[in-house]
Amino acid sequence: SQQGEEDPQALSIQEGENATMNCSYKTSINNLQWYRQNSGRGLVHLILIRSNEREKHSGRLRVTLDTSKKSSSLLITASRAADTASYFCATDGTNAGKSTFGDGTTLTVKP
Amino acid sequence: GAGVSQSPSNKVTEKGKDVELRCDPISGHTALYWYRQSLGQGLEFLIYFQGNSAPDKSGLPSDRFSAERTGGSVSTLTIQRTQQEDSAVYLCASTPSQGVSEQYFGPGTRLTVT
Numbered sequence: 001s002q003q004g005e006e007d008p009q010a011l012s013i014q015e016g017e018n019a020t021m022n023c024s025y026k027t028s029i030n031n032l033q034w035y036r037q038n039s040g041r042g043l044v045h046l047i048l049i050r051s052n053e054r055e056k057h058s059g060r061l062r063v064t065l066d067t068s069k070k071s072s073s074l075l076i077t078a079s080r081a082a083d084t085a086s087y088f089c090a091t092d093g094t095n096a097g098k099s100t101f102g103d104g105t106t107l108t109v110k111p
Numbered sequence: 112g113a114g115v116s117q118s119p120s121n122k123v124t125e126k127g128k129d130v131e132l133r134c135d136p137i138s139g140h141t142a143l144y145w146y147r148q149s150l151g152q153g154l155e156f157l158i159y160f161q162g163n164s165a166p167d168k169s170g171l172p173s174d175r176f177s178a179e180r181t182g183g184s185v186s187t188l189t190i191q192r193t194q195q196e197d198s199a200v201y202l203c204a205s206t207p208s209q210g211v212s213e214q215y216f217g218p219g220t221r222l223t224v225t
Contacts, residue, residue: 031212042202042216092212098144098167099212103153
């Protein structure tokens with residue numbers, strides 16, 4: 001089964017509102033990353049948070065990590081129509097090597 | 112600089128035919144990944160190459176799937192005797208070195224098996 005699972009599967013909001021997406025995982029991690037995907041093509045890396053960090057910011061993005069609950073959240077503030085995309089979390093386990101991706105949250109921001 | 116490139120961008124093939132998908136990683140990146148993504152789904156890990164180490168093939172769904180990486184750079188994913196369920200977008204990603212987590216993705220190859 002997938003290591004990372006996003007919630008909700010789909011989210012629809014109005015431009016200007018905040019969007020929050022959650023990711024849960026099962027095993028210990030070194031870090032967790034969030035990616036964005038437009039139109040079913042390549043993913044773009046957004047932000048990485050290490051297992052010893054609790055919160056990280058990048059522009060309008062805020063990521064939190066709670067290792068005790070094995071969960072992370074991605075907050076996009078003041079959303080724009082251009083934020084419409086699918087968002088995936090990916091976890092790097094404590095063994096070096098591949099990341100494991102969740103199924104993603106599809107975000108629609110209505111203008 | 113150039114990013115990860117994949118070719119072809121789209122491939123339509125008949126059931127039973129073999130296909131080869133190509134990935135050119137970013138120059139100097141030692142790690143390379145192949146993923147498969149069905150419509151509306153997440154990424155399914157297929158195979159991982161890291162430098163000269165033996166590849167991690169644990170995600171390959173059947174023995175019809177194989178991949179190689181020549182000279183530590185270009186990689187080819189081969190699907191033999193394609194089936195309709197192989198239809199998906201095949202994504203390639205690379206990272207600068209082992210232990211660096213940020214993956215740089217190519218645009219993908221959309222494979223349709225008719």
